[in-house]
Amino acid sequence: MRRPRLAVWGVHAALVLGALAAMLPMLWMVSASLMPSGEASTFPPRLFPRTVTFVHYGELFTRLNLGRGLANSAFVSLVVTAVSLVINSMAGYAFAKLRFRGRDQAFKLLVTGLVIPVQVSMLPLFLLMKNLHLINTYAGVIIPSLASIFGIFLIRQYAQSVPDELLDAARIDGAGELRIYFSIVVPVIRPILATLAIWTFLTTWNDFMWPLIVLSDESRYTLPVALASLVGEHVQDTELMMAGSVLTIFPVLLVFLVLQRYYVEGVMMGSVKG
């Protein structure tokens, strides 16, 4: 097919402009984090550092102890991802493939919950956590994130494609339901488990409001909460704040770039369902 040359140029010019707009804030963030103190607050503003320094990254770990926030975020995100994967996939599989009384009613009730904004639950949830003595603990951050209606929904859609013959054959051979699940179902639904794992990790890592509410001790702050708490004190310290932002964003970006195929599939799949 003949392609009008002008149109091709126009499309690519627009694509490159869009890419610049998307990446410029991030590029400046990295660039400013490498500038010597004060250089990011000069006029006219500088796009690139005159001399590159990593001193602010050092400060993040020595003076501000953001290393602790990094460890907290990693711990919370990994625990949530690992445990919730088992919990949500078992439920999603049961909704898709096991036949038992009350299943469809339970599913309907659950899906109704999707329309309720999570903020509605937060005030009583805080009081509940207080009574359970889970305020200012990792458990207080982790436990409410372990089950996800969206996660169950995603697994259910995918697990419907597991052939019944496979499951029945195993049942005839006398395998128990748990055994069938772990040795037959899990390998078959591995792609969607990968999708849910990365989705859960990114969401938990980036979560802000609930950790902000439940954590009061700085040593337990997750990275976004720790970073937000620095904003007031270090407004003038542009380079330092940019280094902190890079530290917060870098791990999720790495996870995303390595595993983006799964994540992107999940977004598209979740959307087709409505």
Add this chain to the structure above:
Amino acid sequence: MSLAGGATDVMGEAAAAPPPARKKRVGRASLETTNAAGWMFLAPALILIGIFFLLPVVASLLLSVSDFDIYAVGDPSNARFVGAANYGRLLHSADFWVALRNTFYFALVGGPLTVAASLGAALLVNTKLARFKGFFRTVYFIPFVTTLVAVAIVWRYLYHPRYGLINYALGAAGLHGADWLGDPRWALPAIIVMSVWKNFGYNMLIFIAGLQSIPGELYEAAELDGAGPVRRFRHVTVPMLGPTLLFVAVITLIGYFQLFAEPYVMTQGGPLRSTTSVVLLMYEEGFRWWRMGYAAALAFVLFIVMLLWTFIQARVQRWSTS
């Protein structure tokens, strides 16, 4: 593209699965799973969601008709039933109306802008003329996966009236910048621009999936009938994309009604409350002043507004397509 292909494959299989399952049902009673096994698989998820989500939602309704405050946080027996008093106070509170107005402003301006930007990006990335589609798609998607708190901090500096890149670029173009986050007229629009930047990539992926599910024959037929690119877009793309458009509009608006971290980090709701959203107000009332009954009423009003809005959107969509 392989990505959408994967998604449609799954869809195809999922859609095809039920009929054989139903056919097989006769004479397999012995293979039916027991009720106990089914509920055992559901139990962990249902217990967690029940205790840590659904129960608190119901409790929130009770909270909203009580005068639960700092004394009740210490000892719940200090809370009393006050009927609709919290809701009545809301209606007479200037802060509430400002927050509601700001939230609607944010959602009704930011929502359409986000949808337009994502549709534009999707069309651009998806066009036959474009090369390096995967690269551009990834680049456009990156802002969405980044941590909101961190990028909000970055944008605070980009918006700096003197040292910020945005005013510098405007100056270079001969325009006069403003104190974006310090001016009550500009603070919310500035947050909207950042939010569009942050979120459009997500909807873009959904639109790409939608675009790729439109049969190519439709375009070929339209082209044979002599329709140019604009008419093909209006008469093929837009109608075929209808359900996707509704879905994207609904989830974007739902997300935007919950505005919180951006004003919390960038402006603390100021200047002059110009960026205080309903959720930010709920956070302040509930967790800073411990007026939990009042804050719960706020949360419920937000919920009702969101429900009504979703309902209206779906209705308008149905009405405009029929």
